[in-house]
Amino acid sequence: MSNIHKLIESSTNQVSLPVKITGCLCLLISCLVILVGCGREEIAADLIPPEDVLLTVRSADTSLVEEGIDAVPGGHYIYLSWLASPADDLAGYRVFRQTQDSADFDMVDEVDAFITEYEDHDPILAPNQITGLTLGFSYWVVAFDEAGNVSNLSDEATYRLMPTPVLSPPVVQGDSLVFSWSYNQYDPLDFSFYVIRLFQQQGSDWIPIWIYVHNVPFPLEAAYYSVFLSAGTYKYQVDVVGAPLDLPAGSEADLEFAFP
DSSP states (O other), rough: OOHHHHHHHHHHOOOSSHHHHHHHHHHHHHHHHHHHHHHHHHHHHTTTTOOOOOOOOOTTOOOOOOOOEEEETTTTEEEBBBOOOOOOTTTEEEEEEETTTSSOOOOEEEEEOOOOEEEEHHHHHHHHTTOOOOOOOEEEEEEETTOOOOOOOOEEEEEOOOOOEEEEEEEEETTEEEEEEEEEOOOOOEEEEEEEEEEEETTTEEEEEEEEEOSSSSSOEEEEEEGGGOOOEEEEEEEEEESSSSSSSEEEEEEEEEOO
């Protein structure tokens, strides 16, 4: 029997106590009952799930800084990010994926509470090597806390990968630095334009310093006025942007180089 219940039982049996002592005892019992009630309220509050996860809004294809769901240079990967949950007892996040032609969706990963991004490296994402075709994929994220409570699904984010361009080392021509690449357009109707970005390495970060939109089929090259470049390490990135159909589509490749 708990001390609280012993105290309550003892006070009930000893009805002959002086009025002053009985009054103090009743006050003590009332305080204990209030504390028990507060404990019950705390348990009930722990049943509340974390707030729904907010996915990072996808930036425009022509933005200098890319945000939200997108292709990843260096492979047939899809990148997803979200805002950190404000829950104090957050335990982590779960990422779910659905293939465009399927009614089912599966959990593809569970990450720690301090992680707010995910890269999907599943080979199923890659375009067909013969036809260049691939399906689109949709993603959702939920948050869960230490008590096991789970939020609702986040909003949906979708993306479809396209074949990746092949980049050539940049070439100095006069006062310009020329970037060139090749790309196998399996379906010209599935292509919109290219976006070329130039990054400079600063410590462990890559800082975007230039962007160019290339919307002609030939030649596949872009020139940057190299007198603006200081000595250092750079990389250029070429994004293939798909036709504006039912969902975002594209691919990316990048190449690191030293200048001069």
